[in-house]
Amino acid sequence: MSMLTARSFAQACRDGGRHIEHWLRVVEREHGARFYREAAAALRSWHAAEDVVQDAMVKVWLRCATFEGRGDPLAWIHQIVRNTLLDALRQRRPAQELALPSDEAALAALQAEVDEVLQPPAATPEQQISEQQREAVFRACFDAFARAHPEHATVLRWVVDDGLDNAQIQALLDRTPGATREFISQCRKKARPFFAAWYQLVGTP
Template sequence: MDLDANSFTLACREGGRRIETWLRIVDREHGARFYREAAAALRSWQAAEDVVQDAMVKVWQRCATFRGPGEPLAWIHQIVRNTLLDALRQRQAQAPREQPLHDDDGQLTRDAEAAVLGLSASGVATPEGALAEHQIEAVFRRCFEQFAAAHPEHATVLRWVVEDGLDNAAIEALLERSPGATREFISQCRKKARPYFAAWYALVSPAGVTP
């Protein structure tokens, strides 16, 4: 079965085994990508499985609303990402409130600055050691993991922008925000990420300072 708009529209119209077969093919051929994306954001394969299954139920329920000639896989992927954002927001709402990293003026608080300086001083070797590229990449991954653990929704959106190349219009649709609010949110993502990457910046910046 071809996973195109015509076959999807026909499957949605006929329902039953037709749409079930269509979605099984989607899961077999593209499900791994959905699971990996959700697991990277949620840091749990079990939670990722719940998100993807929930998303597939939503696809089933909403397939009659699909309007071609757009790509059905892109439409399904957006539902997966919306479901993932809902899960991240629910988790964040249930998490205990953390100490803020920034004050009202957007500057690092003293406690956060001290933590960043401590990470930079003791977490990795200095640039003078000429670390191999794979070591620098390891530092980057560790920094991103710390960022994602503290701000999972912001880290996920930033990954969509940087790695997947989603533009502001796509992020706007996912966040269901106005263009201005979306630009502000993406700016917040970068600001929140900056202190977590202090160790990496210290390695790659000639001056050894964060931008």
Template sequence: MDLSGDAFSKACRDGGHQIESWLRVVDREHGARFYREAAAALRSWQEAEDVVQEAMIKVWQRCASFRGVGDPIAWIHQIVRHTLLDALDKRRPQAPLLDDSGELTAEVQAAVLKLADSAVARPEQQLAEHQLEQVFKRCFERFAAECPLHATVLRWVVDEGLDNSDIERLLDRSPGATREFISQCRKKARPYFAEWHALVAAGEPDDGQAGRERRGR
């Protein structure tokens, strides 16, 4: 079936069986990607299924507003993402990692220092790339489990290349508020990736020590 904007606009105008058939094809060809994205954020296939189904209902209800400009799959994907953000917003907020001034709390800072000290104590240890990837994956999974909304937005920025204007539209925030939120996402991520950063740092040469050695020769 033709999944172009013109074909979708025609299906929307015809309604009934035409739009139903069109959406079945979309679900067959793109549904798995929508489910994976929702499941990664929600950490629940059941909740992901509910989000995607709710999004498809919204697509059905709003199809008349599509004007045939741009990619209809991208338009549908945006509705899925809005629905996912709504689901994440309904979850109970997590305990804050930042204090009132926007800095990491004392407890988090202590945990970061402990991880860094334990890694730096063995600077000779060289971790293979696949080991670092496993640590990174574990850090991200913990971050996503405890801060799913922030992890989802960072995944869109880093993995999918969405820019601030894309995130602004998804979050329905002003440009300034969007920049601040993305900054908050990065701040929240820092303590979760402390282990990975410390291991990377432990495997790098000490520039200061190297400089002293060069000057001593």
């Protein structure tokens, strides 16, 4: 977004009205799809993702006066989207907890899905598994993990895929540094059993 500099965005925030409205339209047009995909992957619902992104844009509008003109405005907006997504995950968790599969049920369903991906079974240990099959197994493992632990899967995706560091995760979770490190450790521990089939496939202990 070449025109969305920190200085020009801060000026639009100060001017308000149609100026900030213009920037938010630019953000949604050029980056909205990324925000929707991220929210939909965590919430497993496009409708819920739309609500999250729209709520986040309202928060950006309301908080734009606090943008100080330093740093990347898109990163600032993205953090608000992620905070709104975490809020949505936390709010829906108590109501849906009984509907979520147990780890045992999720792992059993995952094993059946992996078996289907790998059909027909390898004739010999030396038989090569295709890259496409490896990717399918990885997706199946992560999807099962995300169904059972949506908040942990979302945070782990931010760490692994997006490269967020502990300080950035701490800001999103609003926890102390120690509590943030512990939560990230919990994310990895909860994910490990779901990736057992993947580790076995690629030969990773």
